[in-house]
Amino acid sequence: MSLLEVNNLKTYFHTRNGIVRAVDGVSFSVDKGKTIGIVGESGSGKSVSCYSLLGLLPMPPAKIEEGEAIFDRSTDLLSCGEKVLRTIRGKRIGMIFQDPMTSLNPYMRIADQIIEPLCLHMKMDKEKALKKAIHSLDEVGIPEPDNRINMYPHEFSGGMRQRVMIAMALITNPEILIADEPTTALDVTIQKQILDLIQTRQKELGTAVIFITHDLAVISEICEEVNIMYAGRIVEKTDTKSLFRTPKHAYTRSLLKSIPANQVKGEKLYTIPGLPPDTSQIIRGCAFRERNQIGDQNQCLTNSRPEFKEVEPGHWVQNCPGCLS
Amino acid sequence: MLRFIINRLLQGLLVLFALYTITFFLAKAMPGEPFTTEKNISEEAKAYQRAIYGLDKSLFEQYLRYPINILTKGSFALSTSKGRPVEDIIAQSFPNSLILGLSALGIAICIGVPLGVISAIRKNSWVDWGAMSIAMIGICVPAFTVGPLLQIYIASHLPGLKVAGWGSPADIILPALTLGLTTAAYLARLTRGGMLEILSQDFIRTAKAKGVPSNKLITKHALRGGLLPAIAFIGPSFAALISGSFIVETIFQVPGMGQHFVNAVIARDEFLLLGVALFFGFLIVIMNLAADILTGIMDPRVRLGSNQK
Ligand SMILES: Nc1ncnc2c1ncn2[C@@H]1O[C@H](COP(=O)(O)OP(=O)(O)OP(=O)(O)O)[C@@H](O)[C@H]1O
Ligand code: SF4
Ligand SMILES: [Mg+2]
Numbered sequence: 001m002s003l004l005e006v007n008n009l010k011t012y013f014h015t016r017n018g019i020v021r022a023v024d025g026v027s028f029s030v031d032k033g034k035t036i037g038i039v040g041e042s043g044s045g046k047s048v049s050c051y052s053l054l055g056l057l058p059m060p061p062a063k064i065e066e067g068e069a070i071f072d073r074s075t076d077l078l079s080c081g082e083k084v085l086r087t088i089r090g091k092r093i094g095m096i097f098q099d100p101m102t103s104l105n106p107y108m109r110i111a112d113q114i115i116e117p118l119c120l121h122m123k124m125d126k127e128k129a130l131k132k133a134i135h136s137l138d139e140v141g142i143p144e145p146d147n148r149i150n151m152y153p154h155e156f157s158g159g160m161r162q163r164v165m166i167a168m169a170l171i172t173n174p175e176i177l178i179a180d181e182p183t184t185a186l187d188v189t190i191q192k193q194i195l196d197l198i199q200t201r202q203k204e205l206g207t208a209v210i211f212i213t214h215d216l217a218v219i220s221e222i223c224e225e226v227n228i229m230y231a232g233r234i235v236e237k238t239d240t241k242s243l244f245r246t247p248k249h250a251y252t253r254s255l256l257k258s259i260p261a262n263q264v265k266g267e268k269l270y271t272i273p274g275l276p277p278d279t280s281q282i283i284r285g286c287a288f289r290e291r292n293q294i295g296d297q298n299q300c301l302t303n304s305r306p307e308f309k310e311v312e313p314g315h316w317v318q319n320c321p322g323c324l325s
Numbered sequence: 326m327l328r329f330i331i332n333r334l335l336q337g338l339l340v341l342f343a344l345y346t347i348t349f350f351l352a353k354a355m356p357g358e359p360f361t362t363e364k365n366i367s368e369e370a371k372a373y374q375r376a377i378y379g380l381d382k383s384l385f386e387q388y389l390r391y392p393i394n395i396l397t398k399g400s401f402a403l404s405t406s407k408g409r410p411v412e413d414i415i416a417q418s419f420p421n422s423l424i425l426g427l428s429a430l431g432i433a434i435c436i437g438v439p440l441g442v443i444s445a446i447r448k449n450s451w452v453d454w455g456a457m458s459i460a461m462i463g464i465c466v467p468a469f470t471v472g473p474l475l476q477i478y479i480a481s482h483l484p485g486l487k488v489a490g491w492g493s494p495a496d497i498i499l500p501a502l503t504l505g506l507t508t509a510a511y512l513a514r515l516t517r518g519g520m521l522e523i524l525s526q527d528f529i530r531t532a533k534a535k536g537v538p539s540n541k542l543i544t545k546h547a548l549r550g551g552l553l554p555a556i557a558f559i560g561p562s563f564a565a566l567i568s569g570s571f572i573v574e575t576i577f578q579v580p581g582m583g584q585h586f587v588n589a590v591i592a593r594d595e596f597l598l599l600g601v602a603l604f605f606g607f608l609i610v611i612m613n614l615a616a617d618i619l620t621g622i623m624d625p626r627v628r629l630g631s632n633q634k
Contacts (some may be wrong), residue, residue, distance in 0.1 A: 090535035102527040152625040
């Protein structure tokens with residue numbers, strides 16, 4: 001059994017304008033030390049999936065309707081309750097967020113923020129924790145860490161702050177690191193540095209990583225397995241190699257087609273037509289039908305949900321003739 | 326930091342001078358003059374009195390004389406209605422207002438801030454709803470309603486509390502409550518808003534993801550930023566509280582400074598009016614500065630040294 005197994009997770013938002021089915025039956029698993037990717041357009045439910053696991057969503061309006069997330073063969077993160085969850089958050093599962101500019105507390109010194117997991121979970125005294133914190137800032141490449149640790153977040157650049165976030169998330173040697181678009185808000189040169197940093201630290205510590213992104217190029221660099229997410233569901237799941245070599249679902253193929261580097265020079269950039277569906281409406285059948293240009297819309301299912309099936313060993317996809325043809 | 330304080334004090338001086346100018350000319354524009362009374366005083370007697378108070382000089386000379394006397398002699402001139410130096414009148418009444426205002430502020434903070442924090446944590450619950458309704462009432466109901474209600478329902482039933490008067494320490498309680506409740510109500514609403522704003526920030530989610538328990542989430546991560554709007558409000562409102570309230574002083578018979586604001590106008594006592602107005606302006610300048618310094622201490626992103634506000 002895997003380190004974390006998420007089965008049929010459904011997270012809905014009960015809002016004034018109706019129910020938003022942000023995550024609608026998502027399953028994935030991570031093995032010890034491995035990296036999986038979750039890819040999808042903005043609004044497809046990537047963040048909500050991960051926040052659900054650690055109970056970080058405001059409830060209400062959010063509600064976990066169904067599913068389980070078995071961590072380390074024993075604990076169901078979705079039903080174990082706040083008290084148990086608190087011993088896992090920040091200790092056994094660390095998390096880094098999309099926007100390093102807003103994810104650190106501007107009113108607290110870096111030192112106080114970074115030693116917090118140590119003091120909370122390891123019962124370490126402040127002095128020892130500080131020593132370890134300085135060491136871990138050094139490990140993520142922050143110059144003069146013993147000096148800088150006493151500064152406030154606004155005195156750091158975006159890239160430096162994300163390094164601090166990484167150091168903070170990894171300081172307790174968690175078994176899993178959830179990285180929610182950790183490079184999206186950074187400029188390109190720094191993106192690469194941060195990716196490399198996550199990879200090196202992961203190798204050193206043997207951490208499993210759940211890597212969320214909307215950038216397939218990033219996936220190809222660091223993930224072993226990829227889940228393609230669309231409108232709250234996973235439409236394709238396979239190892240990275242076969243994803244790029246033999247993508248099956250029409251949505252995956254459209255995504256690959258829209259990567260600038262894959263396009264013939266001078267040709268107009270391919271974009272997937274239409275908008276992501278409004279998940280507050282009940283979608284009969286398949287959410288991607290209207291935007292399916294690459295496949296054959298005539299063969300689409302009109303009133304039932306496509307079946308998620310293993311069509312080749314290790315390669316799962318919504319098994320539907322209109323997309324796979 | 327020091328430069329910032331000096332800068333702000335110089336700015337404050339400018340503000341005070343503007344305040345003086347406006348008050349001076351408004352006072353001059355008041356109909357009548359200090360020595361108009363029901364009694365029939367002869368023109369000679371009036372002229373004699375005017376000469377004593379320097380009111381026979383040209384307007385321009387009078388306009389300059391007052392601040393020059395303050396700066397050179399530290400004298401705020403004689404009150405025309407009381408015949409005593411204005412500084413003595415302030416020195417006598419201000420301590421009462423200060424004690425009353427401090428107590429009122431203490432009450433306001435002790436009630437308002439916790440109420441606001443709890444409302445924010447329990448947003449949209451009945452606690453929140455109840456607290457905010459009471460706060461709204463607190464803002465809307467004026468002191469001349471609250472004061473008598475307290476007199477009727479509390480003072481007359483509790484031994485040791487007098488309906489009005491200013492002698493024993495217990496006499497502070499009811500006027501301070503009357504004065505502080507409105508401020509408490511504003512503070513509750515501001516604190517709630519500030520806390521909600523902070524609690525919705527990304528860094529709170531980061532803290533939660535680190536396993537920070539919810540009580541520490543509030544005290545360690547949210548409170549500092551969440552209190553900033555309340556602090557910005559406390560500065561000037563503290564100045565208002567300690568400079569006295571005519572209504573509360575009248576209801577509870579407190580010999581404070583607030584009465585002079587109104588009585589000086591009625592008596593056309595321009596020197597007393599200028600005195601209390603300038604004193605009030607001075608308090609506002611100082612308290613605003615104090616609030617800004619406190620904000621700078623609480624929010625490390627605010628740089629007091631540079632020229633930004
Ligand atoms: N508090 C909320 N109330 C109502 N709907 C919400 C709330 N938070 C998220 N949603 C909805 O859930 C859906 C999924 O959002 P999510 O943040 O998971 O997207 P994402 O895939 O992470 O996108 P992005 O790439 O922009 O981060 C969106 O349609 C969003 O509108
Ligand atoms: S072929 Fe099936 S999976 Fe593809 S868009 Fe149509 S209904 Fe959806
Ligand atoms: Mg997201």
